[in-house]
Amino acid sequence: MxxxxxxxxxxxxxxxxxxxxxxxxxxxxxxxxxxxxxxxxxxxxxxxxxxxxxxxxxxxxxxxxxxxxxxxxxxRPRLRRVLNATGVVVHTNLGRSVLPESAVAAVVDACRHYSNLEFDLATGQRGSRHSHIEAVLCALTGAEAAMAVNNNAAAVLLTLETLCKGREVVVSRGQLVEIGGSFRVPEVMAKSGAILKEVGATNRTHLRDYEAAIGPDTAALMRVHTSNFRMIGFTKEVPLDELVALGRERGLPVIEDLGSGTLFDFAQAGLPGEPTVREVVAAGADVVTFSGDKVLGGPQAGIIVGKREYVDAIRKNQLARALRLDKMTLAALEAVLRLYLDPEAARREIPTLAMICAAPEELSRKARSLASAVRKAVGGMYDVRVRPGSSRVGGGAFPERDLPTSLVCLYPKDSSLTVDELRARLLDTDPPLVGRVEDDAFCLDPRTLAKDEFPLAARALSQAALKNHA
Structure with missing residues (x-):
C-alpha cells in the first residue's frame, strides 16, 4: 500500500x-x-x-x-440546467415555472443597466418599487391596490402580521394544511403574532361556526386554499360570498390565501374548479394572496391584492422591506403580467400556460418526434415505444386532474441495466435528464420538454448507455 x-x-x-x-x-x-x-x-x-x-x-x-x-x-455550477421530462409542469423541485422570452429579456436588461427601480421619472424624486406592477395587477384582478413580496408564504405572513397581530383570526379546521417545505398554516400564523381560532370539524365547517367564533378580539376571517390536499365525501366549506357577507356584517376583513392563484381561466383546457384571482376579488375578498411562480408562470413572488386601506397598511409594515422583491424579479414579473393583458398572447407565450393547455394531438406528434431522436441515439440498447399517459399541473394546483399526454417509454434490452439504474445514471449526464419510471419503463413526457431539448435528451440517454457499455 x-x-x-x-x-x-x-x-x-x-x-x-x-x-x-x-x-x-x-x-x-x-x-x-x-x-x-x-x-x-x-x-x-x-x-x-x-x-x-x-x-x-x-x-x-x-x-x-x-x-x-x-x-x-x-x-460545474451547483445550480444547473435540468431537462424536465417528468410531465409535471410546475415542478417545485426543478424550479417551478419557466419564464417567457420577454421576461428573460427584461431580467437581462435590468441586470445589465441602471434602472428606475425606486426613482420617479415624472418628478425626479425617490419612487416606490411597488409602482411598477401595481397598475397592471389592478387591471388584471379588479383590485384597488396591489404589491408583491418574495413568495406567497411571505405574503401571508406579512398580511397577518399587519392586520391581525395580537388578535384572533378565524379559520376552518379543514383548511389548516401543510404544503411543501413544511409550510404549515398554524405555524406561519403563530410567527405573525396572530392568534389562530379554528372552527368547524375536520370535514365540515358551517357559517354558524364562524358566527359563534367572532368576539371582541377577532381581527379577520380567513380562507386557505388546500393546495394538493382534498377531502371528498361528507364535506362542507363555507362559500366565499357567504363569508364576505358575514365579514361585512361584523366589520371584519376577509383574507383569502389562494396559494397557486391564476389569472387565466383553465376551463378551456378542461381544468375547471379553480377560481381566478379576479373572481375572488369580485366576490368581495378584502385581501387576496397568491404565488407568482406556479400556474401564473412567472418568477418566485408572493402577490397581495385587495382593498387599498389594507394593502397600504401592509406596504407600510417594516417587514415589507425585508421581504421585498429585487429588480430582476420585478422585471420578470412585470413582463409576465403584461402578457396577461392579452389572454391569447399569454396562452401562447407563457411556457407554463402553453404546456398546461397543449392539445393531445400536439403531444402525440411531439412524442413521435422525440421517440425518433431517441431511437437514433440509443435504439440498439432500448426498446422505444410511444403510449398514452398522463401529466400533472403540479405546484398544488388541480391535484385531482390528470392531463392526457403521450409518453416515450424506454425498456432496456440489456437485462443488467434496470430502469432505476438508468434513471440514476441520467442524473449524472450533462445536462441531467429527469423522467419517471412507470410499468417497468423509463418514461419521457414531451409536455415538459421543448422541441429544441429533444437532441439534448437523446444525448443524455446516449451518455448513460455508453457508461453502461463501458
Missing part, C-alpha cells in the same frame, strides 16, 4: 493537466486547485479501501482522463 501511495502524481502534475483543459479555461484557479486536491484525496481513499490494488491503475496516462472528467464535474 505504501508503494501505491508513492505512485500518486504530484499536485503540480495534476494541475498541469487541468490548466491545459479548454473546458476549465473559465473556471477560477482556486476552484481548479480544489478539484485537483479532491481528486488526489479520492485516490488515497480508493487505495485505503482496496479499490486500487495495482500500479497500472495509477499510471499517469490512465489517470489523466479521470482527472479531467472529475475536475469538469467538480467545477
Amino acid at each position: 505504501n508503494n501505491l501511495f508513492r505512485l500518486l502524481p504530484s499536485m503540480d502534475r495534476v494541475l498541469a493537466v487541468l490548466e491545459g483543459d479548454k473546458a476549465l479555461a473559465a473556471a477560477p484557479r482556486p476552484l481548479v486547485r480544489e478539484a485537483a486536491q479532491a481528486f488526489l484525496d479520492g485516490l488515497r481513499e480508493e487505495i485505503k479501501s482496496g479499490l486500487v490494488t495495482g500500479e497500472a491503475e495509477l499510471a499517469f496516462d490512465a489517470l489523466s482522463p479521470r482527472i479531467a472528467c472529475f475536475a469538469r464535474a467538480y467545477a
Whole structure:
C-alpha cells in the first residue's frame, strides 16, 4: 500500500493537466486547485479501501482522463440546467415555472443597466418599487391596490402580521394544511403574532361556526386554499360570498390565501374548479394572496391584492422591506403580467400556460418526434415505444386532474441495466435528464420538454448507455 501511495502524481502534475483543459479555461484557479486536491484525496481513499490494488491503475496516462472528467464535474455550477421530462409542469423541485422570452429579456436588461427601480421619472424624486406592477395587477384582478413580496408564504405572513397581530383570526379546521417545505398554516400564523381560532370539524365547517367564533378580539376571517390536499365525501366549506357577507356584517376583513392563484381561466383546457384571482376579488375578498411562480408562470413572488386601506397598511409594515422583491424579479414579473393583458398572447407565450393547455394531438406528434431522436441515439440498447399517459399541473394546483399526454417509454434490452439504474445514471449526464419510471419503463413526457431539448435528451440517454457499455 505504501508503494501505491508513492505512485500518486504530484499536485503540480495534476494541475498541469487541468490548466491545459479548454473546458476549465473559465473556471477560477482556486476552484481548479480544489478539484485537483479532491481528486488526489479520492485516490488515497480508493487505495485505503482496496479499490486500487495495482500500479497500472495509477499510471499517469490512465489517470489523466479521470482527472479531467472529475475536475469538469467538480467545477460545474451547483445550480444547473435540468431537462424536465417528468410531465409535471410546475415542478417545485426543478424550479417551478419557466419564464417567457420577454421576461428573460427584461431580467437581462435590468441586470445589465441602471434602472428606475425606486426613482420617479415624472418628478425626479425617490419612487416606490411597488409602482411598477401595481397598475397592471389592478387591471388584471379588479383590485384597488396591489404589491408583491418574495413568495406567497411571505405574503401571508406579512398580511397577518399587519392586520391581525395580537388578535384572533378565524379559520376552518379543514383548511389548516401543510404544503411543501413544511409550510404549515398554524405555524406561519403563530410567527405573525396572530392568534389562530379554528372552527368547524375536520370535514365540515358551517357559517354558524364562524358566527359563534367572532368576539371582541377577532381581527379577520380567513380562507386557505388546500393546495394538493382534498377531502371528498361528507364535506362542507363555507362559500366565499357567504363569508364576505358575514365579514361585512361584523366589520371584519376577509383574507383569502389562494396559494397557486391564476389569472387565466383553465376551463378551456378542461381544468375547471379553480377560481381566478379576479373572481375572488369580485366576490368581495378584502385581501387576496397568491404565488407568482406556479400556474401564473412567472418568477418566485408572493402577490397581495385587495382593498387599498389594507394593502397600504401592509406596504407600510417594516417587514415589507425585508421581504421585498429585487429588480430582476420585478422585471420578470412585470413582463409576465403584461402578457396577461392579452389572454391569447399569454396562452401562447407563457411556457407554463402553453404546456398546461397543449392539445393531445400536439403531444402525440411531439412524442413521435422525440421517440425518433431517441431511437437514433440509443435504439440498439432500448426498446422505444410511444403510449398514452398522463401529466400533472403540479405546484398544488388541480391535484385531482390528470392531463392526457403521450409518453416515450424506454425498456432496456440489456437485462443488467434496470430502469432505476438508468434513471440514476441520467442524473449524472450533462445536462441531467429527469423522467419517471412507470410499468417497468423509463418514461419521457414531451409536455415538459421543448422541441429544441429533444437532441439534448437523446444525448443524455446516449451518455448513460455508453457508461453502461463501458
